[in-house]
Amino acid sequence: MIRAGIIGATGYTGFELARILGRHPAVTVQFATSQSQAGRLLSDVYPAAPPLRLVAQEEAALGEVDVLFLCLPHGVAAPVAETALAAGVRVVDLSADFRLKDPAVYAAWYGQEHPAPHLLAGAVYGLTEVARPALRTARLVANPGCYPTSVLLALRPLLEAGAVGGTIIADSKSGVSGAGRAPRQDTHFVEVANNFSPYKIGRVHRHLPEMEQGLRCWQADPPPLIFSPHLLPVPRGILSTIYVPLNNGWSEGALRALYQETYADEPFVKVLPAGTLATLAHANHTNLCVIALTLAGDMLILTSAIDNLVKGAAGQAVQNMNVMFRLEEVRGLVE
Amino acid sequence: MIRAGIIGATGYTGFELARILGRHPAVTVQFATSQSQAGRLLSDVYPAAPPLRLVAQEEAALGEVDVLFLCLPHGVAAPVAETALAAGVRVVDLSADFRLKDPAVYAAWYGQEHPAPHLLAGAVYGLTEVARPALRTARLVANPGCYPTSVLLALRPLLEAGAVGGTIIADSKSGVSGAGRAPRQDTHFVEVANNFSPYKIGRVHRHLPEMEQGLRCWQADPPPLIFSPHLLPVPRGILSTIYVPLNNGWSEGALRALYQETYADEPFVKVLPAGTLATLAHANHTNLCVIALTLAGDMLILTSAIDNLVKGAAGQAVQNMNVMFRLEEVRGLVE
């Protein structure tokens, strides 16, 4: 059995992680921490949760775990990762702290010096489908952001094929759990219900540099990217509608073959048949990224759906753990 | 033109009041205050609001208004009312400060000494339909709570007729705006959506003594009352399902006649025809209290719907103002 610890179990991501690990047949959760709720049960916070006792972070016994999951805000996660690594514990960090390879880019977008720049080189960006070899030996995994997961998996085949002919536009829509569990005016039920709101559109959201770094893995000088997130009045799920001008005469058949070939053996990427579009209902409460292709002249429109808390966070974290510990990749992730 | 001021215009009740007064043909809003948003426009807070300039409470010129509406928390409202009354301004207080006649009851339920007990005797409890004579000369009006409005208007004919034969149960369901606009964990979109929650059920909600006081206006020794509020995943509206054991052989026809007679001339109380039940859709965005009668043996089931922000707060406040200033009662309240 793999012994796991969760730092920060009472946010939406931490709770989803506790839920998934709690039923994972090859994992035992040794501890789950919460600063605000230490001493209580996770089921006091989430009625449907297992009765897991929450402890303060200081009480977390790193010596008892093989892997530590960090569900902490950026800036706060890095020092904890450093401590855990020093104690010989492998780390899956769900914050943004180790996603960007260049500490200058981190500083520019997150408004602070990187807390542990010496760890960046060794961190593996855990978009599982493209990171498996590195994951197997990784000590520190940077779990991707939710929006980047939905956008990068959809774009990857095109970039690898050199098919993109101009500016890419990702018009993304996310459920409210993506904004976190701390009460804020803009997540108040009355503000969100019946509404729909764009925010940080263009080139100003922090997930943009993460996506651009991802694109550069597949194409040296990738085309520009515009990214427009919107807040949906639903608890969970992301749908990205992505507009890609193609650079030469791609037929729908050739595109479909490209995607099916790329993802033929992937358990968690599903390419929909022609005539179907991705919706939240395709992916919610699963670890799937569901992708559909629609060709309009020389513009390819991708619709890509994930559950932001599963494939966009806790599910992919467990998928990464499975690879790190040589478990079957789908363990604990399919019912 | 009646010159009005609003203290606390950025909560849901204050905003609804600003909206209603803003289009009232016989009213000018002289000022609207906000502590947190002073200097900004109301439309900065509510996109669809009129561009009303918000001022700090200290800047509110009491000398410029005929009537002051208080949309403040209990305990905070009373001293402001006192100042306004001293300045010769008539006051409609939407807080709970002047609803309970007995300061000891106030202290027991609100956990503090009453801030201005000498004003209680002169305050008029503004359930408009039963308070008109007193309202005409009132200097200080205590606007009723939302739940009590939906329950008292539904029960009044039975109490006046001495028809109640046992414990009354009011099972009420309210939209989230009733919980106020300040962000809290339990009004977070993700916590409320897809959920439905009872809270403070039995005999522990602060609106219970207000209802019991109301019942005593119609019957010296009214039957016991059980009150169970629930939180609905909707922005607004209250539906109360009220169970009343009748004390002798009332026929449905006699009951219906009783209600129709009681409310025949009321512009804002609507008794539904037989076979119809009240729903939120009957009352939302109106100043109506919509009541339906269902007889099951000797148990009368009342369904009573109001918009908690209109008839349950701002609308009734304006209805009261109309009576106070001898305007037509429906002015500014019907489109």
Next chain:
Amino acid sequence: MIRAGIIGATGYTGFELARILGRHPAVTVQFATSQSQAGRLLSDVYPAAPPLRLVAQEEAALGEVDVLFLCLPHGVAAPVAETALAAGVRVVDLSADFRLKDPAVYAAWYGQEHPAPHLLAGAVYGLTEVARPALRTARLVANPGCYPTSVLLALRPLLEAGAVGGTIIADSKSGVSGAGRAPRQDTHFVEVANNFSPYKIGRVHRHLPEMEQGLRCWQADPPPLIFSPHLLPVPRGILSTIYVPLNNGWSEGALRALYQETYADEPFVKVLPAGTLATLAHANHTNLCVIALTLAGDMLILTSAIDNLVKGAAGQAVQNMNVMFRLEEVRGLVE
């Protein structure tokens, strides 16, 4: 492996059943039928479903299954049950056809002669927690209605203890999936969203005689029952707020002890600790019935939550199957 068949797999109940059976470690689904969608995959109807091939009912090979689940309208289910029983297949019927023991009551409430009255005597009413001995050998199980499940499990300890002193009122609220999947005006998104509606309140809903029959199992001459269902703007879940006048001086401690004793060993009934109330979030997506006790004078207020599609339908059907086939009762029902 138990070989199961599903008749009517594309309604909400049928789909939930297919989902549960699809991951049940001791069951293989031999076939799933649909009249309107025969030839397609279940995943064509529900994006997140497994790719189960739907067949016409005529193609269902009864000889290949040990148990048949009927997710059909009342009146239609009984003849299919008859055929299956004749073929030696055990049947779990999720319709109302075999719930009422008295065919005259069935005729009065369902507006038609009972289609197979000779089968009524042998049918077991499958409220699992009280039916286990009979279930083990049952050939035909009548799976309880959703509302009755939430109400009967909550009331059972009181009836068994002879504690009820007067008319019981069950004020129940259900999500929209309880109304079925066929499009109707009153389940249109625009009609339901932001609304909340009582319907068939008092003593006119078809689940009333089913509840009364249940009460008579525990007390010869049970007190009258008033039942008021309401439609909640959520996809799933039932919360029943039940008012029970107690017949003598029950303390909260004694009541709590009564419930804890009754349900101490039940895997799917959860009695909440003092100070907590049941909400939809406690039960949704689980097979639990979650019950809380609140005492207000001599009135006990029960709040009882289930997922109408799980414990209120498909989950309890599988729980019953587990008992029928001597499997561990929680198999396939806890993750």
Next chain:
Amino acid sequence: MIRAGIIGATGYTGFELARILGRHPAVTVQFATSQSQAGRLLSDVYPAAPPLRLVAQEEAALGEVDVLFLCLPHGVAAPVAETALAAGVRVVDLSADFRLKDPAVYAAWYGQEHPAPHLLAGAVYGLTEVARPALRTARLVANPGCYPTSVLLALRPLLEAGAVGGTIIADSKSGVSGAGRAPRQDTHFVEVANNFSPYKIGRVHRHLPEMEQGLRCWQADPPPLIFSPHLLPVPRGILSTIYVPLNNGWSEGALRALYQETYADEPFVKVLPAGTLATLAHANHTNLCVIALTLAGDMLILTSAIDNLVKGAAGQAVQNMNVMFRLEEVRGLVE
């Protein structure tokens, strides 16, 4: 007083129109028709509606009205318009029948021959802000589609200025009332809630040729247009996020000046200040089109919000009527 008739008052658009006209100070509604509900009151269908008696279409006395509003499906509206025009009644048609100038385009997109092609030349496309001179004398007005209204008003200044440098992408999101009131599987509450779905994306939705025709009014050979509608889990409102590559060095200041100048005197077009984005909350329950500008390099991102039932249908119809009858344009449309 202008005497108006409504053909088809029980759909969402017809009801909204009845509501607006019912409070319009210069209009009397002479009749409102409904095939399915003739003889009943509009308030039987919509609880909050005025008690307007519905008549069968055959009983509608054309001689009694000055203007007739058609809220009918395409194909059905045109013959009614023809009859009304012949009777000397001016017509505002809210269907698609007279929006497309070219009957061949109509036939290609709507799958049938145009029912009254001889009327097309005289029909005025009623995007009010650009059609006023023609509206004043129009006998037949084709009220624009909801999506085209949100997109065309947002794009107009750019087209007029010749500023567009490449393919325009309109990623639009609409509330469910846009799909009509007839019950369908895809508007069932359970299917829509918690979901978000693209549909007919690319160049296949019937509003595309309408938008392209509109663009050609401002630029002879407009750039290509991609249009991707999505279904939002809200009752009403459209937000279009529109991506426009600019053809030369436009600064944000110059763009803002362009929009402010174009729409300076428009009562129902609101250009938001810098740093603000349009949301549904800006426009719902108003006749406004609210537009915000965001520049990202040489890509202008427009966010444009309307209420699909008001500015996108009934409100604009009344705005057009006001112009046709030389009333103040805002009459009946601002509270």
